[in-house]
Amino acid sequence: xxxxxxxxxxxxxxxxxxxxxxxxxxxxxxxxxxxxxxxxxxxxxxxxxxxxxxxxxxxxxxxxxxxxxxxxxxxxxxxxxxxxxxxxxxxxxxxxxxxxxxxxxxxxxxxxxxxxxxxxxxxxxxxxxxxxxxxxxxxxxxxxxxxxxxxxxxxxxxxxxxxxxxxxxxxxxxxxxxxxxxxxxxxxxxxxxxxxxxxxxxxxxxxxxxxxxxxxxxxxxxxxxxxxxxxxxxxxxxxxxxxxxxxxxxxxxxxxxxxxxxxxxxxxxxxxxxxxxxxxxxxxxxxxxxxxxxxxxxxxxxxxxxxx
Amino acid sequence: xxxxxxxxxxxxxxxxxxxxxxxxxxxxxxxxxxxxxxxxxxxxxxxxxxxxxxxxxxxxxxxxxxxxxxxxxxxxxxxxxxxxxxxxxxxxxxxxxxxxxxxxxxxxxxxxxxxxxxxxxxxxxxxxxxxxxxxxxxxxxxxxxxxxxxxxxxxxxxxxxxxxxxxxxxxxxxxxxxxxxxxxxxxxxxxxxxxxxxxxxxxxxxxxxxxxxxxxxxxxxxxxxxxxxxxxxxxxxxxxxxxxxxxxxxxxxxxxxxxxxxxxxxxxxxxxxxxxxxxxxxxxxxxxxxxxxxxxxxxx
Amino acid sequence: xxxxxxxxxxxxxxxxxxxxxxxxxxxxxxxxxxxxxxxxxxxxxxxxxxxxxxxxxxxxxxxxxxxxxxxxxxxxxxxxxxxxxxxxxxxxxxxxxxxxxxxxxxxxxxxxxxxxxxxxxxxxxxxxxxxxxxxxxxxxxxxxxxxxxxxxxxxxxxxxxxxxxxxxxxxxxxxxxxxxxxxxxxxxxxxxxxxxxxxxxxxxxxxxxxxxxxxxxxxxxxxxxxxxxxxxxxxxxxxxxxxxxxxxxxxxxxxxxxxxxxxxxxxxxxxxxxxxxxxxxxxxxxxxxxxxxxxxxxxxxxxxxxxxxxxxxxxxxxxxx
Numbered sequence: 026x027x028x029x030x031x032x033x034x035x036x037x038x039x040x041x042x043x044x045x046x047x048x049x050x051x052x053x054x055x056x057x058x059x060x061x062x063x064x065x066x067x068x069x070x071x072x073x074x075x076x077x078x079x080x081x082x083x084x085x086x087x088x089x090x091x092x093x094x095x096x097x098x099x100x101x102x103x104x105x106x107x108x109x110x111x112x113x114x115x116x117x118x119x120x121x122x123x124x125x126x127x128x129x130x131x132x133x134x135x136x137x138x139x140x141x142x143x144x145x146x147x148x149x150x151x152x153x154x155x156x157x158x159x160x161x162x163x164x165x166x167x168x169x170x171x172x173x174x175x176x177x178x179x180x181x182x183x184x185x186x187x188x189x190x191x192x193x194x195x196x197x198x199x200x201x202x203x204x205x206x207x208x209x210x211x212x213x214x215x216x217x218x219x220x221x222x223x224x225x226x227x228x229x230x231x232x233x234x235x236x237x238x239x240x241x242x243x244x245x246x247x248x249x250x251x252x253x254x255x256x257x258x259x260x261x262x263x264x265x266x267x268x269x270x271x272x273x274x275x276x277x278x279x280x281x282x283x284x285x286x287x288x289x290x291x292x293x294x295x296x297x298x299x300x301x302x303x304x305x306x307x308x309x310x311x312x313x314x315x316x317x318x319x320x321x322x323x324x325x326x327x328x329x330x331x332x333x
Numbered sequence: 334x335x336x337x338x339x340x341x342x343x344x345x346x347x348x349x350x351x352x353x354x355x356x357x358x359x360x361x362x363x364x365x366x367x368x369x370x371x372x373x374x375x376x377x378x379x380x381x382x383x384x385x386x387x388x389x390x391x392x393x394x395x396x397x398x399x400x401x402x403x404x405x406x407x408x409x410x411x412x413x414x415x416x417x418x419x420x421x422x423x424x425x426x427x428x429x430x431x432x433x434x435x436x437x438x439x440x441x442x443x444x445x446x447x448x449x450x451x452x453x454x455x456x457x458x459x460x461x462x463x464x465x466x467x468x469x470x471x472x473x474x475x476x477x478x479x480x481x482x483x484x485x486x487x488x489x490x491x492x493x494x495x496x497x498x499x500x501x502x503x504x505x506x507x508x509x510x511x512x513x514x515x516x517x518x519x520x521x522x523x524x525x526x527x528x529x530x531x532x533x534x535x536x537x538x539x540x541x542x543x544x545x546x547x548x549x550x551x552x553x554x555x556x557x558x559x560x561x562x563x564x565x566x567x568x569x570x571x572x573x574x575x576x577x578x579x580x581x582x583x584x585x586x587x588x589x590x591x592x593x594x595x596x597x598x599x600x601x602x603x604x605x606x607x608x609x610x611x612x613x614x615x616x617x618x619x620x621x622x623x624x625x626x627x628x629x630x631x632x633x
Numbered sequence: 634x635x636x637x638x639x640x641x642x643x644x645x646x647x648x649x650x651x652x653x654x655x656x657x658x659x660x661x662x663x664x665x666x667x668x669x670x671x672x673x674x675x676x677x678x679x680x681x682x683x684x685x686x687x688x689x690x691x692x693x694x695x696x697x698x699x700x701x702x703x704x705x706x707x708x709x710x711x712x713x714x715x716x717x718x719x720x721x722x723x724x725x726x727x728x729x730x731x732x733x734x735x736x737x738x739x740x741x742x743x744x745x746x747x748x749x750x751x752x753x754x755x756x757x758x759x760x761x762x763x764x765x766x767x768x769x770x771x772x773x774x775x776x777x778x779x780x781x782x783x784x785x786x787x788x789x790x791x792x793x794x795x796x797x798x799x800x801x802x803x804x805x806x807x808x809x810x811x812x813x814x815x816x817x818x819x820x821x822x823x824x825x826x827x828x829x830x831x832x833x834x835x836x837x838x839x840x841x842x843x844x845x846x847x848x849x850x851x852x853x854x855x856x857x858x859x860x861x862x863x864x865x866x867x868x869x870x871x872x873x874x875x876x877x878x879x880x881x882x883x884x885x886x887x888x889x890x891x892x893x894x895x896x897x898x899x900x901x902x903x904x905x906x907x908x909x910x911x912x913x914x915x916x917x918x919x920x921x922x923x924x925x926x927x928x929x930x931x932x933x934x935x936x937x938x939x940x941x942x943x944x945x946x947x948x949x950x951x952x953x954x
Contacts, residue, residue, distance in 0.1 A: 045640070086529045115531035128522035132544035142530040191530070470648055473937035475929040477892045478910060479659075482926060485914055486662045563777030567896055570779060571911065589783055590899070592798065596791040606780045617775035 028231050029062040029085070029199055034094030036084050054080040056255035056317070062199070067225065067232040069246030074237065077255040082201045082235045086120050087111055116146055119192035123204040125184035129176040135162070135187055136172040142195045161190040166220070182213035189221070193228065201233045206241060218245060239282050243267055251275050256318040261328035271330040273311045277304050360626030367622030370615035377612065378432065385429040393422035405600050412600040414588060423580055424604050431581040432612070434496060435561040441500040443554050446507025451538045453508070454515025461512070468505045476502045484573040492579055499564070510553055514546045548627040555620035559613040566609055582609050637945045641938060648934055656927045657699050663919040666691060668702045668712060706927070712920040716913070721924045724909065731801045732898070732905035736890045738821045742829030743886065747836035748872070754837065755844025756867055766837065773834035779896045782827040786900060789823055796823040799902030824901040828893060836882055843875040877947040884940025888933040
């Protein structure tokens with residue numbers, strides 16, 4: 026069952042200039058991206074910084090206004106809904122932010138932070154609200170007694186768990202996780218990732234997982250879309266992307282993954298050089314004259330590549 | 334960083350980190366000048382407000398032709414003015430009026446400045462642009478002259494019209510300051526998080542962003558309070574401040590526009606001048622100390 | 634950068650328009666003919682008054698009156714002064730140079746005090762002398778100028794009798810002589826100094842921070858390493874770097890001085906524009922009031938324009954706005 030369908034969305038930011046601050050050009054942050062999310066799966070958007078992956082995620086929750094294209098959630102077109110009309114869907118689509126330090130209001134107690142969505146959507150008594158908050162705190166592995174603490178009293182990993190608890194309280198169907206572990210210590214990353222997977226099973230969540238760490242993406246995602254300069258260059262199952270990359274950019278991305286075994290290291294360096302060479306040579310066949318990637322073309326049932 | 338003592342075994346959560354208010358208070362206590370100013374200011378205000386409460390304002394305002402321009406004596410601690418009125422009594426009532434009215438002006442400008450600053454900074458774009466151009470314009474007007482003209486042409490001039498006229502011109506500085514802080518604050522993820530949680534704009538502005546800019550608002554409020562006491566008395570000195578029926582410190586000083594009073598009857602204008610100086614200095618010292626304390630807290 | 638300057642200049646057009654509309658509205662709210670200063674005898678019978686008003690065009694639609702006023706003003710016709718019985722421009726011309734001279738002297742004092750104190754305070758930061766100067770800036774910042782001016786007048790004008798206590802020149806000296814110039818300056822010293830000593834504190838604080846910031850920069854260290862004497866580093870390198878930002882205060886300073894002129898000139902009984910303004914308000918000579926407000930409004934707009942442009946040259950970040 027298709028939960029979310031994104032069709033050819035574009036997010037352009039105006040560049041103003043000249044004497045009267047008129048719009049002289051646009052930054053094409055997202056430039057025609059389409060993908061579908063099936064219920065219960067984890068879809069990964071991967072790419073280097075500035076590739077438009079975060080912008081795509083934020084456009085779905087309407088933190089950025091879409092310039093063109095449609096976003097359909099459970100068959101409902103969300104693209105041009107007003108703030109008020111969007112409100113009921115806020116419950117179903119939630120977001121986990123990248124930076125656990127700035128995504129929690131430093132002046133608010135944990136109780137107020139986690140209860141914020143409840144207060145927006147439900148009418149519950151103060152005691153009940155506290156009970157719900159404590160229950161979610163416990164679920165994310167924090168001491169339920171810490172509801173009166175402030176964010177600065179927690180570590181980065183704990184803060185991210187608070188952020189996750191906050192996004193869970195409305196029992197959403199889709200969670201957009203915008204690089205949820207990239208600001209955390211490596212030792213904590215695995216913890217949080219496994220925990221996100223546990224939650225997925227427990228609450229039947231669908232994830233749109235935005236990231237740049239290929240190891241993390243591989244660990245988490247069923248299907249992956251590779252973004253480059255605001256466009257998808259390749260899409261497929263984890264297997265497709267990691268074992269059989271077709272687009273020259275994907276290949277280069279994969280070659281950049283560091284290998285931990287010392288034996289393979291020399292081989293890896295050679296491979297990387299080879300791919301870089303190939304990239305230079307084949308650049309014009311994979312990108313059009315403006316350096317823009319072509320539209321995706323299916324090469325198997327699950328695998329699509331941007332080819333001319 | 335605060336020590337994070339394990340609170341679990343106590344069962345009850347214990348707050349280990351002192352709140353912002355406590356921290357500022359701790360810093361203040363270390364600053365002897367600010368603490369002294371604070372105590373001085375509070376005692377002056379307590380004395381003035383209770384004395385003015387007990388005092389008979391009409392008695393103070395009554396003209397006594399047998400006691401014109403008397404130097405300080407046991408009967409009149411600070412002498413009398415050209416109408417034979419007790420200067421000390423006028424000083425008390427004037428201080429109370431000056432402070433109360435300056436407080437009202439500061440409060441009103443703070444409310445307007447806060448709201449416009451929040452709205453302009455939060456929404457940005459065209460809203461911000463329009464608001465900022467208005468503020469730039471008002472700031473570059475010859476404010477004193479505009480106020481004087483308005484005071485002259487407003488029929489039935491009252492305390493409230495004075496407060497409103499002052500507010501009209503002095504909300505801009507606050508709005509600009511708050512707007513610049515909010516502009517930085519709204520880039521933080523917690524604002525976006527609130528938006529995805531379905532929190533309405535006004536709630537985000539007043540309940541999410543506001544607590545994070547409150548310390549600069551407090552400091553600005555205090556410094557403005559001092560400034561407004563000066564502004565109010567200066568305008569009253571010129572004869573375009575409070576209406577006659579409401580004597581302020583500026584009223585007493587305005588008698589010094591007569592060179593004879595300035596040169597020979599210092600007891601009429603000097604005490605009020607000293608009072609303004611003392612109040613403005615001590616309010617400023619307190620404000621500066623709080624500013625240093627909040628800056629220090631932000632640095633950590 | 635030229636783009637910013639052009640855009641900033643273009644902004645003057647709506648600003649001037651709004652200023653003129655505001656002044657016009659205030660003038661219309663004043664009794665009588667505040668724009669032309671022509672007399673209407675309030676004791677005449679209502680029909681006569683009405684006929685006069687009709688003839689003067691005071692009953693025309695407001696936009697016609699506005700356009701007429703603006704075109705008159707652009708031709709230099711500000712109407713007639715009711716108390717002085719002459720053209721408003723003549724009244725203002727008599728006074729304006731006093732105010733300009735006083736402002737110039739105040740600016741000279743302001744920078745004469747600010748530059749050495751700011752440099753010393755920044756160079757020897759955290760020494761006792763810096764603490765004294767910083768203490769002075771704190772007090773100066775908190776002191777209302779008018780009270781300080783009154784006390785200065787009381788001490789140096791009346792008690793010590795060192796300076797004149799009113800007027801702009803000694804009426805007994807002959808115009809055009811050197812003694813005349815000296816007398817003029819003598820009358821300006823006390824008001825200019827009283828203003829400068831309070832308003833300069835902002836610049837001292839700014840300069841101090843600027844010097845402390847610059848101290849750590851590479852070019853100062855390089856100069857030191859090359860053996861440039863310490864004093865030279867500060868006077869040549871640091872001051873030069875801080876010069877434009879200080880100059881940018883000039884425009885805002887002008888705006889402040891114009892506002893302060895009303896108070897300072899009243900206290901020192903100095904016949905400038907500010908005093909003219911206040912006495913005209915008292916005398917209900919509204920044509921003069923209107924003209925003075927419009928002109929000073931224009932002057933302060935120019936002052937901010939000047940500062941904005943200097944600042945945009947110094948600090949490119951401002952131009953983005």
